[in-house]
Structures are given as structure tokens and as C-alpha cells.
Amino acid sequence: MLLQLDRVDKIFGGLHAVRGVSVQVQKGEIFGLIGPNGAGKTTLFNVITGVYRPDGGRVLFNGQDISGHSPAKIAAGGIGRTFQNIRLFRSMTAEQNVMVAGHRLHGAGVLSTVLRTARQASCEQALRQRAYELLEALGLAAQAGDIAGSLPYGSQRRLEIARALMLSPQLLLLDEPAAGMNSHEARELETQIRWLRDQLGVTVVLVEHNMSVVMSVCERIHVVDHGETIANGSPAVIKADPKVLAAYLGQDTAEAG
Amino acid sequence: MSPEAPAPAAPPPAAPPLGPAPRMPRWGLRVLGAIVLIVAIQLGRLGLEAALIEYAQRILLLAGINVILAVSLNLINGTTGQFSIGHAGFMAIGAYGAAFLGVHMAPALQVLFGPGMLSDAITFNLALILGALLAGLSGFCVGLPSLRLRGDYLAIVTLGFGEIIRIVFNNATFLGSATGYFGDSPAGLPTYTNLFWVYVWVAIVIVVIWNLTFSQTGRSLSAIREDEIAAEAMATPTTRLKVLAFSLSAAGAGIAGGLFAHMQSGIRPEDFKFDKSIDMIVMIIVGGLGSVSGAALGGIFVAVSLELMRDLHEYRLVLYALLLIVIMLVRPEGILGSRELPQLLASRFVRLGRGGQGGARGARS
Numbered sequence: 133m134l135l136q137l138d139r140v141d142k143i144f145g146g147l148h149a150v151r152g153v154s155v156q157v158q159k160g161e162i163f164g165l166i167g168p169n170g171a172g173k174t175t176l177f178n179v180i181t182g183v184y185r186p187d188g189g190r191v192l193f194n195g196q197d198i199s200g201h202s203p204a205k206i207a208a209g210g211i212g213r214t215f216q217n218i219r220l221f222r223s224m225t226a227e228q229n230v231m232v233a234g235h236r237l238h239g240a241g242v243l244s245t246v247l248r249t250a251r252q253a254s255c256e257q258a259l260r261q262r263a264y265e266l267l268e269a270l271g272l273a274a275q276a277g278d279i280a281g282s283l284p285y286g287s288q289r290r291l292e293i294a295r296a297l298m299l300s301p302q303l304l305l306l307d308e309p310a311a312g313m314n315s316h317e318a319r320e321l322e323t324q325i326r327w328l329r330d331q332l333g334v335t336v337v338l339v340e341h342n343m344s345v346v347m348s349v350c351e352r353i354h355v356v357d358h359g360e361t362i363a364n365g366s367p368a369v370i371k372a373d374p375k376v377l378a379a380y381l382g383q384d385t386a387e388a389g
Numbered sequence: 390m391s392p393e394a395p396a397p398a399a400p401p402p403a404a405p406p407l408g409p410a411p412r413m414p415r416w417g418l419r420v421l422g423a424i425v426l427i428v429a430i431q432l433g434r435l436g437l438e439a440a441l442i443e444y445a446q447r448i449l450l451l452a453g454i455n456v457i458l459a460v461s462l463n464l465i466n467g468t469t470g471q472f473s474i475g476h477a478g479f480m481a482i483g484a485y486g487a488a489f490l491g492v493h494m495a496p497a498l499q500v501l502f503g504p505g506m507l508s509d510a511i512t513f514n515l516a517l518i519l520g521a522l523l524a525g526l527s528g529f530c531v532g533l534p535s536l537r538l539r540g541d542y543l544a545i546v547t548l549g550f551g552e553i554i555r556i557v558f559n560n561a562t563f564l565g566s567a568t569g570y571f572g573d574s575p576a577g578l579p580t581y582t583n584l585f586w587v588y589v590w591v592a593i594v595i596v597v598i599w600n601l602t603f604s605q606t607g608r609s610l611s612a613i614r615e616d617e618i619a620a621e622a623m624a625t626p627t628t629r630l631k632v633l634a635f636s637l638s639a640a641g642a643g644i645a646g647g648l649f650a651h652m653q654s655g656i657r658p659e660d661f662k663f664d665k666s667i668d669m670i671v672m673i674i675v676g677g678l679g680s681v682s683g684a685a686l687g688g689i690f691v692a693v694s695l696e697l698m699r700d701l702h703e704y705r706l707v708l709y710a711l712l713l714i715v716i717m718l719v720r721p722e723g724i725l726g727s728r729e730l731p732q733l734l735a736s737r738f739v740r741l742g743r744g745g746q747g748g749a750r751g752a753r754s
Binding site for chain 2: 183
């Protein structure tokens with residue numbers, strides 16, 4: 133078990149955003165987390181990555197309790213993420229964006245940086261090389277020197293993935309990676325997500341509203357609504373689940389259908 | 390290895406041409422450092438030979454000190470994006486620290502090395518370094534708790550800190566209180582500061598901050614400025630880096646303070662008032678926030694323009710303010726924007742070479 137949420141609660145004032153949600157993600161899975169707007173999906177991501185501390189329950193990563201750890205520590209521990217409302221370092225280049233996430237790979241200290249030692253230069257070179265490989269893998273090699281904020285929307289989303297991969301994560305959380313993409317770009321994204329898992333061995337959890345992407349790429353899906361689990365299972369099971377249909381389409385429709 | 394069919398099969402070029410960070414080769418930096426050093430030595434020699442009239446010399450000294458202040462402040466305000474307006478406080482700590490320690494170390498060092506140029510140079514530089522350490526240490530102590538604050542809140546804390554320091558010196562009797570500190574001898578503080586040492590320290594500070602800015606550390610600092618939450622999610626130790634930048638920035642101001650203290654016979658608390666901090670902010674904004682060479686240019690600009698307008702007496706500040714307004718209207722991003730001088734020159738050459746295109750876009754950062 134790579135990631136395990138154990139009856140996680142998150143409360144904002146009077147709002148019970150997440151209520152006793154338990155999720156198990158196996159190593160090597162492509163896992164979907166879906167639900168209507170405001171269901172608590174992004175809150176769950178923020179709990180996993182340490183942005184929020186859970187008000188109840190635990191988050192286990194590789195069997196270790198990581199609830200309450202700082203975001204930087206969790207990221208260094210092997211969980212990479214992207215953001216729903218793209219958070220790139222906008223005025224830096226694509227390449228620099230990716231290189232920032234390589235902080236841990238960079239062995240040179242402040243003194244050797246200030247003195248520009250050979251060691252620092254080789255660290256820098258290795259980092260640049262790795263960043264270039266990741267940009268190339270996500271089809272952004274030609275934009276390596278472009279300012280991140282000037283890239284088209286779809287490219288920005290892919291750049292966020294490249295940046296998260298620079299952490300060499302075991303687990304990658306993608307928050308609506310297909311948002312704002314046209315159907316052609318979305319299909320490319322599906323290929324890229326499968327490639328992440330197959331070639332890099334990264335376990336992927338994605339939150340997504342584009343159902344064709346979710347159903348095509350995810351092996352298991354977890355559905356939340358109003359902060360609670362309403363279903364989980366394979367795409368076929370989810371598609372047929374009356375509670376899921378009700379949550380998405382409204383009660384009457386579900387009963388009629 | 391690309392999942393995309395149309396991905397180019399060409400081998401990765403070593404680096405895209407003209408990325409926004411100026412990738413000066415290592416030898417290039419060393420050559421630049423050497424040139425700066427040689428120029429410094431030459432200037433120092435000229436200064437010693439009194440080839441410059443005292444007035445011009447004073448402007449050059451002030452310009453050098455301003456460059457150190459601006460370049461160090463830019464590390465925290467420009468690169469890291471944390472708005473600090475108490476830099477005069479760190480400068481004061483460096484100034485008083487270096488002056489006091491210099492006065493008290495001098496006798497012992499004179500015994501050790503014999504009176505003369507050598508012991509003066511050792512006393513001076515040791516005092517500067519200790520003053521910078523003191524300033525850096527206080528930067529660390531202020532930064533650790535206050536860098537959790539953002540934007541205006543941090544600005545208020547640093548502003549308060551700067552005032553506290555000034556008031557402490559205003560009341561410290563062993564440092565001369567409001568009258569100022571003039572050392573123990575009736576002649577006042579020894580005037581060790583000359584063009585040579587000022588520009589040696591300018592070179593050291595610029596090289597240190599330049600190397601730091603164009604490295605993984607500098608990229609991480611910029612990432613903190615751009616989006617702290619994303620930087621944290623990318624495993625960047627944000628607090629550690631912010632405190633590091635703040636301490637180094639304070640140490641730089643400390644060196645400038647030490648140089649300033651030994652330029653004249655004494656220092657007074659009112660030399661480090663709030664307007665001094667504002668002057669430094671003006672330098673980095675005029676030069677271009679986030680640009681090391683821009684900050685240096687801004688420092689020179691402020692020193693020279695203020696001195697050239699000295700004859701206008703009380704109208705000086707009016708004209709100065711007007712000048713700033715015009716600059717901000719014409720070039721709101723500052724002289725260099727966030728670009729660097731070497732990169733700007735390089736892109737100019739490329740543009741010429743390619744017949745009027747390219748370069749400019751890639752050079753923006």
C-alpha cells in the first residue's frame with residue numbers, strides 16, 4: 133500500500149469539508165478521485181500534501197504517518213503534485229521552473245555556490261540535463277527557454293507535471309490536469325499519464341472533471357460527495373453506481389434512469 | 390523516451406540559447422572578477438596619488454558603498470520578494486560594530502604587526518568582517534521569527550526593527566549616544582576607507598551575490614517570490630532560504646556600514662534614519678528590482694545624482710523626487726528591469742548578428 137487515508141476529517145469552521153474518508157492507493161496504480169464541485173477532492177489533496185493538517189484520522193505514505201508534516205518535507209519524501217489553478221513560477225523560464233524542484237538532487241552547499249566550485253558546476257549541469265529530459269518527455273523541449281507565464285494553458289499544465297516529476301516522486305497527485313485542454317490535448321495527456329506510470333513507475337492519483345479522461349485512464353476510482361465517500365471501484369462499476377449518478381445528475385434523473 | 394509521436398529525435402542541446410538567466414561561463418565570471426579587481430586596484434592607486442580631487446573621490450566612495458547596499462538589499466527585496474525596509478538598521482549595526490571593534494582591536498594588532506599600513510589594513514578588514522557578522526547575526530535573529538510574515542506585515546516589522554536599532558544607539562552611552570561615536574582619540578575614528586578597499590569590497594559582495602543569484606539557491610529564492618506555496622510543494626526549504634537570504638543581505642549592509650563609518654571621523658545615529666532605508670529602496674527600484682547589475686547602477690545613480698544636485702541646497706530633494714517620478718513614468722521597471730547587464734549586452738550583439746531579431750524576447754526574465 134503506497135498511500136492510505138485512514139478516516140480523514142477536515143473541518144473549516146462550520147463546514148465539514150471531509151468526513152471520515154478512507155482511501156487506499158496501491159503502488160503502480162492510476163487512481164481517480166472524482167466528485168461534484170465542492171465535494172472535497174482538492175481538500176483531500178491538500179491534506180495529503182501537508183497544506184492542511186487533518187482534524188481527524190491519519191495519512192500513511194509507505195506505511196509511515198505523514199499527517200502534520202510540512203509540505204516541503206512531504207514533497208521531499210516522494211509526493212509530487214500539480215495545482216488546480218496552475219501555480220507556476222510565472223516569470224521564470226520553463227527550464228528554471230523544473231530545476232527549482234531539483235533542490236534535493238543538488239548536493240552543493242551555500243559556500244560552494246558562492247565560490248562556484250567545480251562540484252557546484254557539475255550539480256548545476258546534472259540538474260539542467262534532468263530538467264531538459266523531463267521537458268522533452270512532456271513535449272516541452274522547444275519551450276525550455278520560454279517564460280512560463282507566456283506558455284499556452286495546456287503547456288502550462290504539462291509544465292507543472294514536469295516540475296513535479298523533478299522531485300522523482302513515487303506518487304504524483306494531479307489536480308484537474310485536463311482542465312482547459314481541448315479533446316486532442318486531453319488524449320495526449322492520457323498517453324502521458326500512462327507513460328508516467330509505465331516508464332517512470334510513478335503512481336498517479338488524479339482529480340478530474342473530464343469523465344472521458346478519468347474513465348479511459350484510471351484503473352480504480354473513488355467518488356466523494358459532500359466530503360464523504362459514496363462509491364469506489366473500477367470505472368465500469370462507478371459508471372453503473374446509482375449513488376454516483378444521483379450525485380452527478382440529481383436524484384430524480386437517477387431514479388428515472 | 391517521449392510518449393509523444395512528434396517529439397523531435399534530435400539530441401538535447403546543452404542549453405537553449407539565451408535563457409533568461411545569464412549563463413556566464415565560469416571562466417567568464419573569473420575574468421570579470423579579475424577585471425573588477427584590477428580596476429579597483431587602479432582606482433585605489435589613483436586615489437592614493439590624489440589624482441582625484443577630494444570631492445570626486447567622496448562621490449566615488451559613496452557610490453561604492455551604495456552599490457554594496459543596493460546589491461545586498463536586492464537579494465531579499467528583489468530576488469526573494471520579501472519587502473524589507475529596515476536595512477539602515479543593519480547598516481548601523483555594521484557601522485557601530487566595525488568602528489567600536491576597530492578602535493579596540495587596533496592597539497593589540499599594532500603590537501602584533503607593528504604600526505603602519507599592514508596593521509591598519511588588517512584592523513580595518515577584520516573590523517569590517519566582524520561588523521558584517523554582527524549585522525548578519527542580527528539579520529538572522531530578526532529574520533527567523535518575522536519571515537513568516539508576508540508583504541506589508543514584514544515591512545512593518547523590519548521598519549520597527551530599524552528604528553529600534555537607531556534608538557538603542559541613540560541611548561548607548563559607551564557609543565556616544567546621540568552625539569555619535571568618534572572612537573577614543575580626539576581626532577575621531579581612523580579614516581581607513583579609501584577607493585581601493587571600497588571597490589575590493591564592492592567586488593567581493595557583487596561576486597558573492599551574483600554567484601548565489603544564478604544558482605539553484607537563487608532559483609529557489611526567485612521561486613519563493615513567485616509562488617511560495619508552489620515552492621514549498623516542490624520541496625524547497627523556504628524558511629531556511631529566506632533566513633539565509635535575509636542574513637546575507639544584512640551582512641552586506643553591515644560591510645557598507647563599516648566602510649561608511651571609516652569614511653569620516655565619526656558616526657551618528659541620525660546617519661541611519663528611516664530615509665536611509667528608503668534611499669536603498671529607491672536604488673533598487675530605479676535600477677530594476679531583481680537585477681544585480683541593476684541594483685548596482687541604481688546605487689551609483691542615487692549617489693551621483695544626489696551629489697551633483699548639492700548646489701541646489703533645499704531644492705535638491707524636490708528635484709530628486711521629480712527625477713524619480715519621471716523615471717518611474719518613463720521606465721516603471723527600472724533602468725534594467727529584471728535583466729542583467731551582461732545578458733543585455735549579449736542580446737544586443739545577437740540582435741545585431743541576426744539582423745534585428747531574436748535575443749530580446751529570450752532575454753526577458
